[in-house]
Amino acid sequence: MRLATIHHIALICSDYERSKRFYTEILGFRPIREQYRAERRSYKLDLEADGGIQLELFSFENPPKRPSYPEACGLRHLALAVDNLDEAIAYLRQHGIDPEPVRVDEATGKRFTFFQDPDELPIELYEN
Known part of the structure; x- marks a missing residue:
């Protein structure tokens, strides 16, 4: 397949x-x-x-409810790619969402952050 x-x-x-x-x-x-x-x-x-x-x-x-955050068995998080992480974070903050501190992917050197949807599903923003 x-x-x-x-x-x-x-x-x-x-x-x-x-x-x-x-x-x-x-x-x-x-x-x-x-x-x-x-x-x-x-x-x-x-x-x-x-x-x-x-x-x-x-x-x-x-x-x-989700059994634990974020290490429940099953879907861990939803990751969405963005071209400019700083702009995306500023946009989220304008809408009352405070993302976690920015981290750097050790394997790729790319920056990313997490925030939550209304049901606390972790969503990752990953910079292209």
Whole structure:
């Protein structure tokens, strides 16, 4: 099997409207399609960002909390590439988000930082 690319990343949120605003208004993802699935009492929102990055945002009633931060088994964090880390950090701060101190990847020499989505999912910004 030869994989071409990652098609999408799926996230479950605790507050659909809050997460929808975060991913669209702050991170700049564009809605592709949104549907309410009445039988599940659940929303599904397909989002896209530049570079073909796609996220699926799901809402479910009372989803379980993440067991630990950030070392739970499973998805550790979502990493997004930016061209200018300093500009991205300034933008996040303008929107009330205070990222962690900038670190340097020992293997590549590239700078990166972390912040959290509304459900405390760790998100990494990695400078190209």
